[in-house]
Amino acid sequence: MDEFMLIFRHQDGTKIASPEQIQIWMKQTMDWIGGIAAQNKFVEGNGLPFDDARVVWHNNVVTNGPFGEIKETLGGYIIVKADSVDEAVEFAKGCPVLQGEGNSVEVRRHARP
Amino acid sequence: MEQTGLIPHLFRTEFRKITSVLCKAFGIENIQVAEDIASETFLAALETWTYQSVPPNPSAWLYAVARNKALNYLRRNQLFAGKIALQIKQSGSGAEEMDIDLSDQHITDSQLQMLFAVCHPAIPAEAQVALALRILCGFGIEEIANAFLCSRETINKRLFRAKEKLRTENVSIVFPGEAEISKRLTTVLTTIYLLFNEGYYSESQDTVLREDLCQEAMRLACLLIEHEKTSLPDVNALLALMCFHASRFEARKDRNGEPVLYDDQDETRWNNDLIAKGAYFLHQASRGNKFSRYHLEATIAYWATRKADTKEKWENILQLYNLLLQTAYSPIAALNRTYALSKANGKTAAIAAAEKLQLTGNQYYYTLLGELYTGIDNDKARNHYEQAAAIAKTNADRQMIQQKIARLSQQG
Numbered sequence A: 001m002d003e004f005m006l007i008f009r010h011q012d013g014t015k016i017a018s019p020e021q022i023q024i025w026m027k028q029t030m031d032w033i034g035g036i037a038a039q040n041k042f043v044e045g046n047g048l049p050f051d052d053a054r055v056v057w058h059n060n061v062v063t064n065g066p067f068g069e070i071k072e073t074l075g076g077y078i079i080v081k082a083d084s085v086d087e088a089v090e091f092a093k094g095c096p097v098l099q100g101e102g103n104s105v106e107v108r109r110h111a112r113p
Numbered sequence B: 001m002e003q004t005g006l007i008p009h010l011f012r013t014e015f016r017k018i019t020s021v022l023c024k025a026f027g028i029e030n031i032q033v034a035e036d037i038a039s040e041t042f043l044a045a046l047e048t049w050t051y052q053s054v055p056p057n058p059s060a061w062l063y064a065v066a067r068n069k070a071l072n073y074l075r076r077n078q079l080f081a082g083k084i085a086l087q088i089k090q091s092g093s094g095a096e097e098m099d100i101d102l103s104d105q106h107i108t109d110s111q112l113q114m115l116f117a118v119c120h121p122a123i124p125a126e127a128q129v130a131l132a133l134r135i136l137c138g139f140g141i142e143e144i145a146n147a148f149l150c151s152r153e154t155i156n157k158r159l160f161r162a163k164e165k166l167r168t169e170n171v172s173i174v175f176p177g178e179a180e181i182s183k184r185l186t187t188v189l190t191t192i193y194l195l196f197n198e199g200y201y202s203e204s205q206d207t208v209l210r211e212d213l214c215q216e217a218m219r220l221a222c223l224l225i226e227h228e229k230t231s232l233p234d235v236n237a238l239l240a241l242m243c244f245h246a247s248r249f250e251a252r253k254d255r256n257g258e259p260v261l262y263d264d265q266d267e268t269r270w271n272n273d274l275i276a277k278g279a280y281f282l283h284q285a286s287r288g289n290k291f292s293r294y295h296l297e298a299t300i301a302y303w304a305t306r307k308a309d310t311k312e313k314w315e316n317i318l319q320l321y322n323l324l325l326q327t328a329y330s331p332i333a334a335l336n337r338t339y340a341l342s343k344a345n346g347k348t349a350a351i352a353a354a355e356k357l358q359l360t361g362n363q364y365y366y367t368l369l370g371e372l373y374t375g376i377d378n379d380k381a382r383n384h385y386e387q388a389a390a391i392a393k394t395n396a397d398r399q400m401i402q403q404k405i406a407r408l409s410q411q412g
Helices: A017-038 A085-093 B003-026 B028-049 B059-076 B082-089 B102-116 B123-137 B140-150 B152-167 B178-201 B207-225 B231-246 B274-286 B293-304 B309-327 B331-345 B349-358 B362-371 B378-391 B397-412
Strands: A002-010 A042-047 A052-055 A062-064 A073-082 A102-109
Touching: A002 A085, A002 B349, A017 A042, A017 A073, A017 B207, A017 B309, A042 B309, A052 B293, A062 B123, A073 B003, A085 A102, A102 B102, B003 B059, B003 B102, B003 B123, B003 B207, B028 B059, B028 B123, B028 B207, B082 B140, B102 B123, B102 B178, B102 B207, B102 B274, B123 B140, B123 B152, B123 B178, B123 B207, B140 B152, B140 B207, B152 B309, B178 B331, B231 B293, B274 B293, B331 B362, B349 B362, B362 B378, B362 B397, B378 B397
Parallel strands: none
Antiparallel strands: A002 A073, A002 A102, A042 A073, A052 A062
16 A cells, blocks of 8 residues: 655635634545545645745745745645555545635655555 | 451452562562462461451451561572572572561552553553453453453463563563653553453443453553652543543443443433543643543543533534544544534535445444434445344344334334
8 A cells, every 4th residue: 555645735725715714624624634534544644834934946045935926835735545546536536625726636656655 | 257248359459469569579570479479368368267257457467468478488489599589688688677568658659560560562462451450450360251251261371471471571660761651651551441441342241340340440540640750641531531431331231231322321320420530630631732542532532421412512523533533543433433424514424434434344334324324215224234233243232233223114
């Protein structure tokens, strides 16, 4: 069984939604992860808060966030166990992030399981 | 006769104390000697007290006899010529001066240190539980065999191997160092929890014995909590968890000893003292920022002590199971999580999640599916219940499933 990282790309939720809406997304995300964990396929995961984000460029140029140019920034990830990339994709399809148009979940195999 | 009840009672409370103290004095490699002397002490009590009167302070009598027997043993035996004699020579005292300390403080310390020794990571979990029952809880071989539903011979072998392992690994009876406590406690807590579950979920028909196992597990947790260095948040959380579960011990069985499901339990038979104790220890557990699986399980168990079927209750339980499964997966937690999902998010979502679990060897998986399909597709519900009945392990389980099928038929 391989490990895959599911990487969430989406807009900064706090900029476009009410705290109540974010609360709902949080619950949906926890239920989605709980469903994967109930199949004993969850390895780990974390959120990547947007505040205090920096990007370090060539020649050590540092800028705030990656937010200027791209709408779909990294918002978090989880790592799952799956027999194939297809199984990992099935997990990804349930991710609540995908409710937002233009958002995506990138599925990448771990080099070392 | 008065002593018919007194000796078994004293055996339960004093055997473990004497064994721990002697083992501490002799070293773990002589665990069998410690056990034998403790047993002989009780044999002497049985003989003496039957023909003469019971002494005014039976515990003190036992300690005095055990101390004499231990000192005699040290004087006479070849053990004396070996390791112990060498140690005593080095410390400049003879067997006469070597004291077998049976003060309350030393008993508590010895038992705590024995708990760590018995739960050494080198010993297989199953053997740890058996060893804990024998050495720390004073259970007889017969009782342990009954609790595990296996033969005396199996238990004897298991205990023998565990003692061999203690000897070969040279496990010392000491309190673990500051840096090690938390790591070593993990195994200790697992063993205590196993011991509790053995009592709580055992298929053994002996209710008194099963309740004893649960109480012993709670007593060992108390032993840790009474000691400053081991009264850590996860220990308190585990005790809270056990208190909440134990509060339903009475209500789980009807007058004929048949199991009663949670939904059908009479909550006036729940033990409010234990619920209050659980709440107290859960509160104690919330100091600090350590959050263990026991915290999650204790909080789930807390919600279970509130019978009312509120949205808030099931949403909380669902989120706790979501977290628990991320750190400690188990099939039963996965099934319980799916049940909570049906209560919080509805049956359709829960059926979809349940179908993905594929725990096809597990009777409770089919019981859950039967439950979820009831009222949605009763034919499917019946099919699942029948599959559950086909692989059910006990008659009681099978009867419970048959009742559910009967209820389905009444609904049409």
